[in-house]
Amino acid sequence: MxxxxxxxxxxxxxxxxxxxxxxxxxxxxxxxxxxxxxxxxxxxxxxxxxxxxxxxxxxxxxxxxxxxxxxxxxxxxxxxxxxxxxxxxxxxxxxxxxxxxxxxxxxxxxxxxxxxxxxxxxxxxxxxxxxxxxxxxxxxxxxxxxxxxxxxxxxxxxxxxxxxxxxxxxxxxxxxxxxxxxxxxxxxxxxxxxxxxxxxxxxxxxxxxxxxxxxxxxxxxxxxxxxxxxxxxxxxxxxxxxxxxxxxxxSGTKYVPQxxxxxxxxxxxxxxxxxxxxxxxxxxxxxxxxxxxxxxxxxxxxxxxxxATPMPMADIAEELADVYAPYQQIVEEPKSEQQSEKRYVDAITAGLRQSLEKYPELVIMGQDIAEYGGVFKVTEGLVDQFGKDRIRNTPLCESAIVGIGLGLSIKGKKAVIEMQFADFVTCAFNQIVNNLAKSHYRWGQNADVVIRMPTGAGTAAGPFHSQSNEAWFFHTPGLKIVYPSNPYDAKGLLNAAIADPNPVLYFEHKLLYRSISAIIPDDYYAEEIGKAKLVTEGSDFSIITYGMGVHWATQLMQTIPEVKADILDLRTLLPWDQEAVQATVQKTGRVLIVHEDTLTGGVGAEISAWISENCFQYLDSPVVRVGSLDTPVPFSPPLEQLFLPIQRLRQKVEQLLQY
Missing domain, CATH: 3.40.50.970 (Thiamin diphosphate (ThDP)-binding fold, Pyr/PP domains)
Known part of the structure; x- marks a missing residue:
């Protein structure tokens, strides 16, 4: 040598x-x-x-x-x-x-x-x-x-x-x-x-x-x-x-020539x-x-x-505590009273802009997000204010970009990653569920990464641009999942997700981007992750839902004014608000769980099981669920409407009220 x-x-x-x-x-x-x-x-x-x-x-x-x-x-x-x-x-x-x-x-x-x-x-x-x-x-x-x-x-x-x-x-x-x-x-x-x-x-x-x-x-x-x-x-x-x-x-070495x-x-x-x-x-x-x-x-x-060191003493509290990086969220109110009307999409943009101003270490990455502003124009204009170092166009490589987000976090930075469509997150699945989610539990390194997920059907976009895939991640300890249904929450929960040092999947329904508006604060504010919100109150039964389901439920209840229901918007799916769920179940005794995701194995199944196990004494009827058909999302509008749970929602309410 x-x-x-x-x-x-x-x-x-x-x-x-x-x-x-x-x-x-x-x-x-x-x-x-x-x-x-x-x-x-x-x-x-x-x-x-x-x-x-x-x-x-x-x-x-x-x-x-x-x-x-x-x-x-x-x-x-x-x-x-x-x-x-x-x-x-x-x-x-x-x-x-x-x-x-x-x-x-x-x-x-x-x-x-x-x-x-x-x-x-x-x-x-x-x-x-x-x-x-x-x-x-x-x-x-x-x-x-x-x-x-x-x-x-x-x-x-x-x-x-x-x-x-x-x-x-x-x-x-x-x-x-x-x-x-x-x-x-x-x-x-x-x-x-x-x-x-x-x-x-x-x-x-x-x-x-x-x-x-x-x-x-x-x-x-x-x-x-x-x-x-x-x-x-x-x-x-x-x-x-x-x-x-x-x-x-x-494994030995028999396969290697001597x-x-x-x-x-x-x-x-x-x-x-x-x-x-x-x-x-x-x-x-x-x-x-x-x-x-x-x-x-x-x-x-x-x-x-x-x-000489003994084996670990297994302790449930310690094991659960280390799944997430320690973080005591501060709910921030807006400093000024100035408000203006914003669409759902504008609220998300405002949240990104104000978080970029608040956190100089924040980097946003995704396909076509810089000069083009993203396919849904959520990041439009941000590159002009913050430059291409912080608003970064990426190649088509979802896995690498999520991994880069973890690398930035190791160096004390924050990352927001846009999936062009939530469907494309499959290409980054391993990074999310095995790297981001397990990092703090394994060696104490937080993953300060938010992944924005344009999600949902109703736009005739077919099976690869319309999926509701939140349940894929709902099963994974170490992740947080946020799913706002309105402009106020869209901004406040996005700001909270970016502030949180843990990995957050932030779902935003594409159909809501430009179809709903609300008067919201112009200033920065952050809502509490993990807290549900009552949209309407009633005593006849409870609808537990999130995302587009909130709007379907609200519209349906307006057509039957003689019936009054609690509509509970979960807003956060992981961790979900068990206290709020128990309160509404105890109040009405009848529960309908609604989500756009396919029915089998959806988020509603876990909540239904939890209610049956922990709130059985309050129930006056079986817990009823309604979700999309157990098929891929079809392209043709008539097929898509059949797929979605809208047409079956009234039937489920009538079934529930018969008990």
Whole structure:
């Protein structure tokens, strides 16, 4: 192996040696513990240590790194305390995730490391968001994110590289090419020769390095990062390497030809570098032994402390409390009494504008939202006032943009993301339910992201532009869901959602944009998330609904003036107002739940079940539900009208009143 020390001092070379030796010694100890049954799982990085170590030591300590399974050297080179690291591996409370996640599935702001989730690809976009924050703050920093050759087949890889190229984000995309995705060889994963071939297609520079040569990795990253700090842009680096053990220990290595092990064992990154330093008289046998003894003591002390820590004491209150970032909302009243008439769409625009003024760290992203103003013109005019740094057109890449939102949040910023249609959120589903929603529960990092969701049918837009998909997210702990039915709430709840440090899905019904108006305050105000509101009051029965259902219910009750009903607008679906629901059920004893979403598995099913379980003694009749047909949303207006619950609403009311 060719080591070119250039002008690096002996101390520099020894620093690299200490960096690469410690993770190897930890790995060797972990394999023994695994065989003894003292740890449950291990993803070995033996053979690949040079990449993690060289890259980490080449960066500034406050530059973020996003690692994967086989990057132990990142954590050790960032001086993560071994007792805490080992406690993390064992699922102990003193780890980084309080026992809620394993191995490197965590982050640490103190060490500027953001760990992986099992889906691998989404972290690439998170790196984009961190780099974007640095760019917006004019900080000369780079972000480094890892991908394996297998994970690079995911769509997240393309989206993250494409956005980084378009926005000139200072991200180093480090591809560890070890020849296999678990057991699948590269020949069955892709047809190109090397990942550096991909660079020109994205318009970015690429480099290929010997991933087993720690000095080459260090020097390359050091020079690359220095160049990127002066001239921000993404660079893809392909590190050629090989893992000497299985994907994880239980998977074995029978699928790998023996000759590959023989070839790559000669390129062992630790043994070769150690031999080079001994030959160069930089390292002596005495210093080598002393270093190993030092590390052995540190490892054993760390293990002893971790093993001595008891397993977590499961506590319901603590588990539930950590799902969301702590936040005591302040309901803000407008400072002036000035009011004006605004349509639903104008109220949302006003909320965005005033939140942008209130929070200089707020960035809005979405397709066609800048000069064009979005397909529904909600963001029209904002770019003129706040500029394209904060009102950002994006490529068609919903997953990457949501990941970028999390990256911005890691750097203390806020993000509002517009889905062009709520239907398109499927392309970002993984980022929302596995990254945003679980981030605080897993490692205490809030996701300060609002996703605006133009939703609903009634415009003859067919099955891919009309869905009511709030129930997809209603089941996911860690998210909040807001669904205003009128201009006053549209502005007040949007402001509240942006103020909230947790991820919020904000549904806005397309049919309401320009069909309803109201006199609302001109000044900034924020309503309370999680509180329902009585639209009308009556004692005959209760209608519990939200969104367009509020208007359907109101219009129906105007046609039967002899009957008086409570119409409860939930306004927030997660968390929903159980106290208000119980109050109206207790008052009337009869309940009709209305929503535009398809009936089966909708939000109404959960509320109905909750009422049956908690308010049964107040009921004078079964809880009745009405929703859309259990079909996709049809295109033709007559079919769409049949699909929607409007025609069945009166029948359900009559059925309810018969009890």
């Amino acid at each position: 060719n080591y070119n020390r250039k002008d690096y001092s002996d101390d520099d070379l020894l620093h690299l040696y200490r960096g690469i030796l410690l993770p190897r010694m930890i790995e060797e100890r972990m394999l023994i513990l695994l065989r003894q049954g003292r740890i449950s799982k291990w993803f070995s990085g033996i053979g690949q240590e040079a990449i993690s170590v060289g890259a980490t030591l080449a960066l500034d300590p406050d530059e973020y790194i996003l690692p994967l399974h086989r990057n132990l050297g990142i954590f050790t080179c960032r001086n993560v305390p071994l007792n805490k690291l080992f406690a993390q591996f064992q699922g102990k409370t003193t780890g980084f995730t309080k026992g809620r996640d394993r191995s490197f599935h965590f982050g640490s702001q103190e060490h500027h490391v953001v760990g992986m989730i099992s889906h691998l690809g989404p972290q690439l976009a998170v790196a984009d968001g961190i780099a974007l924050a640095d760019l917006l703050e004019k900080k000369r920093k780079v972000t480094l994110v890892f991908s394996g050759d297998g994970g690079a087949s995911e769509g997240d890889f393309h989206e993250a590289l494409n956005v980084a190229a378009v926005w000139n984000l200072p991200v180093i995309f480090m591809i560890e090419n070890n020849g296999y995705g678990l057991s699948t060889p590269n020949s069955e994963q892709f047809k190109f020769n090397y990942f550096i071939d991909k660079g020109p297609a994205y318009g970015i520079d690429t480099l290929q390095i010997d991933g087993n040569n720690v000095l080459e990795v260090y020097d390359t990253i050091r020079q690359t990062a220095a160049s990127m700090r002066k001239n921000p842009r993404p660079i893809l680096i392909e590190a050629m390497t090989f893992r000497m053990r299985g994907h994880e220990e239980a 000759e590959l092990f023989e070839k790559w064992s000669k390129k062992d990154p630790v043994e070769n570098y150690e031999r080079y330093l001994l030959d160069e008289k930089v390292l002596t046998a005495r210093l080598l032994a002393a270093t190993r003894d030092e590390f052995k003591v540190s490892i054993e002390q760390g293990l002893e402390a971790a093993f």
